[in-house]
Amino acid sequence: MPARCRTSDAQPPPALIQVDLDAVWAVREVYGLSTSEPDRKTDPVYHDALPAFLDLFEEYGVRATFFAVGMDAEDEGKAARLRQAVEAGHEVANHSYTHQIGLGALPSDDIDAEISQAQQCLERATGTTPVGFRSPGYDASPAVLQAVGRAGLLYDASMLPTYLGPALRAVSRKLSQHGKAGGGRGHYGQGSWRAPRHPYFADPDRPWKPAVENGIPELPVSVTRRFRAPFHASVGMVLGTTWTARTLRAFRREGTPLIYLLHGVDLCSPRSLTDLAKGRLGRRLFGRGIEEKRSFVRTVLEYVSKEFEPSRSVDYIHANMPVCCSVGRAGMPQAG
Numbered sequence: 001m002p003a004r005c006r007t008s009d010a011q012p013p014p015a016l017i018q019v020d021l022d023a024v025w026a027v028r029e030v031y032g033l034s035t036s037e038p039d040r041k042t043d044p045v046y047h048d049a050l051p052a053f054l055d056l057f058e059e060y061g062v063r064a065t066f067f068a069v070g071m072d073a074e075d076e077g078k079a080a081r082l083r084q085a086v087e088a089g090h091e092v093a094n095h096s097y098t099h100q101i102g103l104g105a106l107p108s109d110d111i112d113a114e115i116s117q118a119q120q121c122l123e124r125a126t127g128t129t130p131v132g133f134r135s136p137g138y139d140a141s142p143a144v145l146q147a148v149g150r151a152g153l154l155y156d157a158s159m160l161p162t163y164l165g166p167a168l169r170a171v172s173r174k175l176s177q178h179g180k181a182g183g184g185r186g187h188y189g190q191g192s193w194r195a196p197r198h199p200y201f202a203d204p205d206r207p208w209k210p211a212v213e214n215g216i217p218e219l220p221v222s223v224t225r226r227f228r229a230p231f232h233a234s235v236g237m238v239l240g241t242t243w244t245a246r247t248l249r250a251f252r253r254e255g256t257p258l259i260y261l262l263h264g265v266d267l268c269s270p271r272s273l274t275d276l277a278k279g280r281l282g283r284r285l286f287g288r289g290i291e292e293k294r295s296f297v298r299t300v301l302e303y304v305s306k307e308f309e310p311s312r313s314v315d316y317i318h319a320n321m322p323v324c325c326s327v328g329r330a331g332m333p334q335a336g
């Protein structure tokens with residue numbers, strides 16, 4: 001068990017640890033790779049990575065938020081894993097029903113169905129009602145935020161306020177078998193670089209803008225201050241633990257909430273990821289050994305548990321962005 005003494009007496013800022021449970025089939029679809037039906041059931045994200053996350057979170061006293069795809073929760077084996085997460089005190093939130101990249105380009109009825117079907121599947125699987133949503137591929141477009149409002153959810157977490165959207169789309173195209181990213185411009189958001197780097201009430205018609213009234217609580221994935229590089233585990237594993245530790249210290253000094261995102265594949269053995277972990281880029285993104293991946297996640301959790309106040313996203317929202325209303329209802333309190 002790591003020591004818990006803090007290096008500063010100042011009130012520690014909150015840290016929201018979030019895990020996108022994109023199963024391997026979902027990651028493969030993002031990159032245009034096919035998946036067999038049996039592979040959808042025996043997914044290493046649910047059967048290896050999720051238990052490993054639960055063990056590490058317990059060790060470091062962290063309660064986290066898992067964003068799960070509705071279709072996965074229809075499988076009893078995966079549903080049982082999600083129940084374990086809830087029983088351990090974690091939150092399960094909505095990551096759409098089919099994990100379709102480019103959600104915001106669909107007709108509004110289809111976006112509503114993606115959210116409501118996932119709600120039903122996750123409720124059935126866990127016995128709890130999800131209150132948060134993250135769209136696949138960080139698509140924080142107006143159509144998505146408006147649908148989150150119609151669904152009456154408490155918060156959205158789709159925003160990735162980075163300058164690097166075009167570069168990240170190019171990486172996706174390079175990894176994609178078909179040479180093009182699945183979601184076009186919606187992938188990694190449109191205009192997201194203009195959004196605040198900290199939680200805010202988003203205008204559903206212009207999600208990058210803080211709302212004057214009737215906004216939706218938005219929890220943007222953390223990006224670095226100057227260059228707005230995405231500060232999540234996939235990038236951290238490429239840029240290394242020294243960069244990650246330095247950036248964690250910068251967030252601690254800044255004192256704003258850290259919203260740190262991990263993915264299921266971050267704790268999967270490269271062998272279980274087969275051809276995803278091949279090629280120069282695939283090896284860098286997915287191909288590290290499981291011990292190296294686990295050690296990286298430990299480094300982050302050890303620092304966060306000492307220097308921040310880890311919190312589930314739903315608890316942060318209740319404590320800091322109390323919502324008496326979603327879009328269309330008057331009298332929404334605004335962030336101070």
Ligand SMILES: [Zn+2]
Nearest residue numbers: 020022136137
């Ligand atoms: Zn995803």
